[in-house]
Amino acid sequence: MADKPRDQDAFVNPFNVGGGSLMLAxxxxxxxxxxxxxxxxxSQRLDSVIGTDARMVVLCPQSGLNARTRRYIELFPERITYHDRTFTGAAELNEVDLVLTAIDDHIQSRDIVELCRQAKIPVNAADIPDLCDFFFGAQIRDGPLQVMISTNGNGPRLSGLMRKKLQAGLSGYEGEAITKIGALRAQLKKRAPGVGGPLGRRRMQWMTQVCDKWDMEDFTQLDDSMIQGLLDEGWEKERVPTIEELGGKPIAKKAPSQETGSHPAPTSSFSNAVPWSLGLITGAALSFAYIKYARLS
Amino acid sequence: MADKPRDQDAFVNPFNVGGGSLMLAxxxxxxxxxxxxxxxxxSQRLDSVIGTDARMVVLCPQSGLNARTRRYIELFPERITYHDRTFTGAAELNEVDLVLTAIDDHIQSRDIVELCRQAKIPVNAADIPDLCDFFFGAQIRDGPLQVMISTNGNGPRLSGLMRKKLQAGLSGYEGEAITKIGALRAQLKKRAPGVGGPLGRRRMQWMTQVCDKWDMEDFTQLDDSMIQGLLDEGWEKERVPTIEELGGKPIAKKAPSQETGSHPAPTSSFSNAVPWSLGLITGAALSFAYIKYARLS
Structure with missing residues (x-):
């Protein structure tokens, strides 16, 4: 099966016409x-939105906050503005780009959706699918890698089952590997700059060869000096060295599992496999450093 | 690892804070x-949008149409309105809910984005990521199952690699299984109607038990009479019968592969593994019937 459909292969799989969502990032x-x-x-919505760079406003009387929402508000004061009150009216929507209602009161929820429609702001109303511009799905997040699973109305339980099934095929190294591949590509572009043309094609071909030859897991070992070594011994000589040539060693592939190994694939933003609470502040700092790094590279 | 985080598990994985997209259906x-x-x-955009129930308007002079776009326009006249001209101005955006630019002219693309901002219509401008309200990603579609993979700016090649990796873990039966599980749940609700409460919980528990005990592939055998048998022998007797008890047989699990088997997992809306062109019209009819069925169930 060709990876990319040729222009003339205009054959449509009728099983996949209509009935679905437009999956968007x-x-x-x-x-x-x-x-x-x-x-x-x-708090489930916060799980998703905290993974983006959005500012958040949470409207809820203190008495209605659960522990996780409260924790989010405490941990991210620079990103989350909290107001100890209910929704008061259209003025709440000023300067707002997306609205998520997560209240039991369907009548109020419908009123908010109506105001969003007037203001042309996309909205998701919990428990009222007919009024939603978009749905959430089960997710896998591993650094730069994000996977979303939707069963189009067949329920979160089946989506969760599918998430487990897909996750079982991941080693948990993918997010880190993607970050390192991004760093490699950035260094390659520094060494052989320019957009498009024969050089651009050569860069792309060489990157493809490296990705084909190396296991994804092996990329996690790349540090700055190994990246330079890979470019010296690989790019400059129009070949792909092995990870051993660069002083690394192939990483033994683990049996696919979501619970073992030093890189457990996260099932959601929450995990009780590791006492994150202990290293949280340090971790957050590292995380912001990582994000900066990932952006620069 | 608990499937569902307990309320008090307010621990945030710092690797997954910020830097990502909000994945939406x-x-x-x-x-x-x-x-x-x-x-x-x-034509890539049409691949995605044809999978939804949207109406589409395509603006492009005849000379600029590639074969696949032309084929889509021919095959779906009731869904796609085609205009043989370029974009003429703000009036094109009347009654439009989402805009996708797919033109080489970045200046015109920027102008269209500006008009969309004024009209508060979400827009994706090909090749101009800074102007996009949303990105597309690599996708797996199998009937009601949709999976989207994003590497957050690390490029379509890596997303495609991840898609292959994830797809290797799927048997290709999942879409059909999800449809049948939906039909089973609908029949169960008919037999034991009502929303929420102890009965709702019992229904959910029994469905979970069935899903835990059966392989996903086995559900594809369920027809109407087997569903009734499963409810008679299972739900009514508070147990989970085997597929053999209902006259079916366990489906031998195939080695995960995206290219073998009678249910190839589709890699995109296009496939040259099967001569879809021959059965297209019949197939489309079946598809619409399926969609109707999936909605009713």
Missing amino acids: WQLKDKTVLIVGGGEVA | WQLKDKTVLIVGGGEVA
């Missing part, structure tokens, strides 16, 4: 997401 | 998507 840098509510559903 | 029933352009990128 929504961009929220410099945007504001309003979350109305502070209970279990609100 | 956008709903397009009764909505209109404007695609500006008719070349390779436009």
Whole structure:
């Protein structure tokens, strides 16, 4: 099966016509997401939105906050603005780019959706699928890698089952590998700069050869000096060295599992496999450093 | 690892804070998507949008249409309105809910984005990531199952690699199994109607037990009479019968592969593994019937 359909292969699989969603990766840098509510559903929304660069506003009386929502508000004061009150009216939507209602009161939820429609702001209303511009799905997140699974209305339980099934095929190294491949490509572009043309094609071909020859897991070993070595011994000599040539060693592939290994593939933003609470502040600092690094590279 | 985080497990994996997209399943029933352009990128957009229930408008001079875009326009006249001209101005955005530009002219693309911002219509501008409200990713579609993979700016090649990796873990039976599980749940609700409460919980528990005990592949054998048998012998007797008890047989699990088997997992809306062109019209009819069925169940 060709990886890329040729232009003339205009054959449509009728099983996949209609009935589905448009799966999108929504961009929220410099945007504001309003979350109305502070209970279990609100904390699930925060799980998703915290993974973006959005600012958040949470509207909920103190008494309605669950522990996780409260924790998010405490941990990210620079990103989350919290107001100890219910939704008051259309003015709440000023400067807001996306709205998520997470309240039990369907009547109020419908009112908020109506205001969003007037203001042309995309909205998800928990438990009222007919009113939603978009749905959430089960997710896998591993650094730069994000996977979303939707069963189009067949319920979160089946989506979760599918997530487990897909996750079983991942080693847990993928996110780190993608980050390192990005760093390699950035260094290659520095060494052989320019956009498009024969050089651009050569760069792309060489990167493809490296990705084909190396196991994804092996990329996690790349540090700055190994990247330079790979470019010296590989790019410059129009070949692909082995990881051993660069002083690394092939990483033994683990039996696919989501629970073993030093790089457990995260099933969600939450994990009790590791006492994250202990290293949280340090971790957050490292994380922001990582994000900066990932952006620069 | 608990499947569901307990309320008090408010631990955040710092590797997954910030830097990502909000992964969404956008709903397009009764909505209109404007695609500006008719070349390779436009046909890729059609691959995605044809899988939803959206109406589409394609703006492109005849000379700019590639074979696949032309084929889509021919095959789906009731869903795609085609205009043999370029984008003329703000009036094109009337009654439009989503805009995708797929033209080489970045200046015109920027102008269209600006008009979309004024009209508050979400827009994706091909090749101009800074102007996009959302990105597309690599996709797996199998009937009701949709999976989207994003590497957050690390390029379509890596997303495609990840898609292959994830797809290798699928048997290709999942879409059909999800459809049948949906039909089973619908029949169970008919037999034991009502929303929430102890009965709702019992229904959910029994469905979970069935899903835990059966292999996903086995569900593909369920027809109407087997569903009734499963409810008679299972739900009514508070147990989970085997597929053999119902007259079926366990399906031998295939070695995970994306190319073998009678249910090849589709890599995209296009496949040259099967001569779809021959059965296309019949297939499309079946597909619409399936979609109707999936909605009713």
